[in-house]
Amino acid sequence: MAINLQKGQRISLEKENGNKLQNVCVGINWGAIEKxxxxxxxxxxxxxxxxxxxxxxxxxxxxxxVVYFGHLKSKDGAIRHSGDDLTGDMGGDDGLDNEVITVDLAKLDPKVKHVAFVLNSFRGHDFGTIPFASIRIYEGTPKRVTEVFAKYDIAHDSTFKGHVSMVMGIFYQKNGEWKFNALGEPTKDRKLEETVNTVERNFL
Known part of the structure; x- marks a missing residue:
């Protein structure tokens, strides 16, 4: 399985031993701004x-x-959100994810064919002004990282400067098999609802 995909790369989630990947996580780690x-x-x-x-x-x-800070579990119970972090790391980078979304692909409602992950800056902080902000999308659990598919450093990647929202990546099912598209695309949106609409319009 490919590791640490670049933007726009796609992979199949079928493992080399023929097993299907089941548990995936999206973790975000970021810091407070020093004034x-x-x-x-x-x-x-x-x-x-x-x-x-x-x-x-x-x-x-x-x-x-939609699973977000106001709705922490999907209706089918397959997706869970760790809860809203309102501050980021106030004392410097502790190396831990501030928010994690976990997905059990085997438990998803069969009607679900696309699972899109997005990130929004709630108070409108420009990604480029945050001292550190990284995203990793990986196989495993919040306590055990088995294999990282994609990583983005949105605080130090100039393409994210001037933006407050992005589409991180999309898991999608094709011919009964789950695949992953590492997007890492900043958007012009300000709110979650707008970003979800952008996904529907441009990325599915």
Missing amino acids: KGLFGFGSSKEAVDLDASCALFDDDKNLID
Whole structure:
């Protein structure tokens, strides 16, 4: 299986031993913004609220469900959100994901054919102003990373500068087999609803 895909790459989730991948996670780790004091004296931290969300669509691109900070579990119980982190790492990078969405592909409602992951900056903080912000999409659980499919460093990648939302990637089913498209595409959207509409219009 390919590891650490570049933007736009697609892979099959069928493993080399013939087993099908079942548990995948999307984890986001980010930091608060450091503000310098007047005339360079002292500093303070400004909380950053990034929101990872997941939109589920059927074969005809109809929206079935959205998992986000206000709805932490999909109707079929296959997708779970760890909960809303409102601040980011205030004391520097602790190396841990602030928000994680877990997916059990085997439990998904059979009608679900596309599982899209998006990220929004709730208070409108430009991705380029955040000291560190990374995304990893991987096989495993929040406590055990088996294999990373894709990684994005949105704080230091110039393509994300000036944006407050993005489409991270989409799991999709084709001929009964799950595949993954590593998108990593910033969007012009400001709110989650707009980003979900962008996915439906441009990426399915």
